[in-house]
Amino acid sequence: MCNFINTDRNMKAIIIDDENKSRKVIQTYLIENCKDFDCILEAEDLESGVALIKSEAPDVVFLDIEMPKYSGLQILEFLQPEEVNFQLIFITAYNEYAIQAFKLSAVDYLLKPLDKQEFIQAVAKAKQAIESKEVSTQIEDLKRVFQQLALNKIALEIPKGILFTSHDDILYFEADGMYTTVYLKGKEPQLICKPLKHFAQQLETKSVFYKPHRSYLINLKYLKELSKKDGFYLVMENNKSIPLAKEKKDEFLILINDIF
Known part of the structure; x- marks a missing residue:
């Protein structure tokens, strides 16, 4: 008009x-x-x-x-x-x-x-x-x-458009077949029509993101606890328990010693 x-x-x-x-x-x-x-x-x-x-x-x-x-x-x-x-x-x-x-x-x-x-x-x-x-x-x-x-941002292609999200707002990514669910701080999870591999490659130069298991990519900033009960698990700030793959255990312990 x-x-x-x-x-x-x-x-x-x-x-x-x-x-x-x-x-x-x-x-x-x-x-x-x-x-x-x-x-x-x-x-x-x-x-x-x-x-x-x-x-x-x-x-x-x-x-x-x-x-x-x-x-x-x-x-x-x-x-x-x-x-x-x-x-x-x-x-x-x-x-x-x-x-x-x-x-x-x-x-x-x-x-x-x-x-x-x-x-x-x-x-x-x-x-x-x-x-x-x-x-x-x-x-x-x-x-x-x-x-x-x-x-410091990543583009998440959600159904209604593109959500430009700060790395600091991402808790972790979880694989869901050829899709990925992104868990965000203070917001609802978002299902993205891209595999976890896409985000792992995109964020591989960002040291704050780590892949402890083939189905997860986490933001170390929101890591709350390393649990040894029934295997090794990483507990995030939202209390989600994420498995730490056996072959990743030694690597992860070295990583947290260097970072923390």
Whole structure:
């Protein structure tokens, strides 16, 4: 949709967010507080949002990160560098680690639930960048943010989309045939359509993850106890007992002596 308002400086905004309520809040804040925008368009997923960007050439794009099918962080996969000629403001409910990545760059962000004053400030900053012709410098900043996020995050392909999860939030992975269940701190387990081998290879350079058994990959940070009752078991902080394979016992004892 497009809302037209009489302004001296005609600007265009695109809101890409799968939550209708969130889109309406952004639209209302723009209409009530940012009178330079005479056109506001909406999209409920990244693909339709990218199509709008290509056809409408917006000045500012408000982009949600966690959406079904494609994350907002994948936007550079859909656009050529010359097509990123707008200011991008991420909308996120991300944790503190991710926010630090945004703060280290010129890429702006807003936390959910949206604060009106912070929203107004972000839009003012975007307008200033547009007027000073700084829009094209965002590409490298975006790449830098994504690389920083990748250092401590893993992409979990869940049915509703992609869940970008901090390594610190993972308790352990458990094999389930050609699938894997990921147990997360303070959240419901997630069934992922990939084998455990996929995650073991992806995290093999991360010393905090260890494979004590062919069916498990654990985060040593959440190891609570080594039990010798009826064999060797590793007890995690959620009280899950995970078997330690016989051939892994000596290796594991050396490992914990080195780490702890």
